[in-house]
Amino acid sequence: MNPVPPELATPCTRRDLLGAMASLPLLRLFDHPTFGTPARRGNRKAWILVWLDGGASHLETFDCKPEAPPDIRGDLKSIPTRADGVFFGEPLGRLAKLMDRMTLFRSITHGEGQHDRASEYLLTGHRPSPVLNHPFLGVVHALGRSEDSAIPAYVAIPDAPTHGREGFLPAARGPFEVGGNPGRPDFRVHDLAPRQRTPARSTLLRQLDALDGAPRSPSEATRDAFLAQALRMTLDPKTRAVFDLGAEADAVRQRFGRHQLGQSCLLARRLVQHGSRSVLIRDVGWDHHRDIKRAMTYGFPPKLTALDQSISALVEDLERHDLADDVMVVVASEFGRTPRLNPSGGRDHWPRAQSVLAFGAGLARGAVVGSTDRKGEAPASDAISPADLHATLIAALGGDVGQTLRAPNGRPIPVVEAGGRPVRGALR
Numbered sequence: 045m046n047p048v049p050p051e052l053a054t055p056c057t058r059r060d061l062l063g064a065m066a067s068l069p070l071l072r073l074f075d076h077p078t079f080g081t082p083a084r085r086g087n088r089k090a091w092i093l094v095w096l097d098g099g100a101s102h103l104e105t106f107d108c109k110p111e112a113p114p115d116i117r118g119d120l121k122s123i124p125t126r127a128d129g130v131f132f133g134e135p136l137g138r139l140a141k142l143m144d145r146m147t148l149f150r151s152i153t154h155g156e157g158q159h160d161r162a163s164e165y166l167l168t169g170h171r172p173s174p175v176l177n178h179p180f181l182g183v184v185h186a187l188g189r190s191e192d193s194a195i196p197a198y199v200a201i202p203d204a205p206t207h208g209r210e211g212f213l214p215a216a217r218g219p220f221e222v223g224g225n226p227g228r229p230d231f232r233v234h235d236l237a238p239r240q241r242t243p244a245r246s247t248l249l250r251q252l253d254a255l256d257g258a259p260r261s262p263s264e265a266t267r268d269a270f271l272a273q274a275l276r277m278t279l280d281p282k283t284r285a286v287f288d289l290g291a292e293a294d295a296v297r298q299r300f301g302r303h304q305l306g307q308s309c310l311l312a313r314r315l316v317q318h319g320s321r322s323v324l325i326r327d328v329g330w331d332h333h334r335d336i337k338r339a340m341t342y343g344f345p346p347k348l349t350a351l352d353q354s355i356s357a358l359v360e361d362l363e364r365h366d367l368a369d370d371v372m373v374v375v376a377s378e379f380g381r382t383p384r385l386n387p388s389g390g391r392d393h394w395p396r397a398q399s400v401l402a403f404g405a406g407l408a409r410g411a412v413v414g415s416t417d418r419k420g421e422a423p424a425s426d427a428i429s430p431a432d433l434h435a436t437l438i439a440a441l442g443g444d445v446g447q448t449l450r451a452p453n454g455r456p457i458p459v460v461e462a463g464g465r466p467v468r469g470a471l472r
Contacts, residue, residue, distance in 0.1 A: 089405050089441045090316040091372040092323045098331030101381035101391050103420045104133045106399040107150050115385050116419050119337040127412050135348035138356035147407040147470050149400040151414025151423035157393045162378035164207040169434030170461045179211035182322030194280035195319035196220035201308045208324050212451055226307035233287050286318045300357040305350045309358040316371050333390040359403050372405035383419040396422050406440035406472050413470045431464025439466040
């Protein structure tokens with residue numbers, strides 16, 4: 045998507061970084077796997093992925109079937125949206141009213157029914173491979189920024205799933221993980237080193253490196269770039285301020301919801317507003333094999349109520365800050381759920397059909413791409429693979445669908461898997 049920096053031909057692992065820092069155990073800022081590098085000039089677009097970890101049911105969220113038999117439509121009522129023929133789960137009333145601004149992919153399909161493999165496919169756009177661990181799309185989009193920004197290019201809230209990371213790229217390209225719940229009153233990012241100690245440690249590191257008089261290795265050069273950005277981040281009060289949700293008006297925080305997902309979405313908006321290019325919000329607890337209606341509508345807060353409040357507030361807030369053309373929001377999961385309820389009242393894994401809801405950047409407003417059959421079992425029109433979805437998102441972010449990365453052995457690896465093409469009906 046963005047131009048690939050030359051150092052990517054020589055990967056540096058987290059082990060390289062930690063090994064080089066073994067004599068500096070107090071340097072806490074290296075506990076984070078990586079800092080990204082800031083945004084490519086000429087492409088200021090950013091994206092926020094809300095990852096519904098576990099496999100959210102399309103039949104209770106964005107592809108309800110009100111005319112289907114009870115064992116298929118389930119017990120959760122559905123409501124019409126502002127798109128003809130599209131029904132959402134009843135608790136998603138705010139999002140239903142925003143559907144004329146959103147983009148809905150209803151015919152995502154693949155063959156991976158196991159959580160880890162399906163997550164890898166959806167997050168990287170590549171089929172799982174025992175040979176190569178592909179980077180997350182958010183990592184790819186964050187490549188190529190100039191290195192003068194103190195704001196991490198890729199942030200995960202609270203953390204990144206296994207395949208939401210750098211893959212075969214250097215460890216310094218992975219996520220800055222917030223590591224806490226932004227919905228808690230005592231939320232703070234703990235792993236920022238005390239500012240008064242950091243410069244002295246940096247000086248000591250350079251002195252240790254110079255002791256043997258040997259030329260600098262590629263891993264040392266990558267580590268130094270990593271350290272330089274870490275220093276910028278910990279020394280810049282503006283960076284700390286970005287993570288301070290207390291700077292937001294109470295009415296704004298209430299609008300997003302005083303829960304983990306709501307405050308994570310608010311933090312994501314602050315991050316992309318100040319220079320982050322990719323933010324992943326990991327919302328766990330969507331693997332509903334039993335009593336799916338209760339699982340989605342009970343709790344504090346209920347899953348669907350929190351999703352509705354958080355995403356609708358994020359969309360409206362991006363518009364309010366005039367960011368809708370520059371920031372894309374994607375709500376996705378690793379697969380859908382079985383069309384028929386199981387004996388426990390839940391739904392099992394179903395990769396043959398799922399929905400992805402999106403908004404902003406170069407996506408078409410009010411577009412509904414594809415459809416599933418009357419049972420929600422399989423695509424009835426315009427089947428979309430994860431590779432097609434990735435190509436579409438890359439195009440919407442102004443990226444190069446034909447871009448390649450270099451594997452550790454120097455082999456060029458396409459960012460978009462062979463056969464993946466942008467879905468033109470989803471683009472402006």
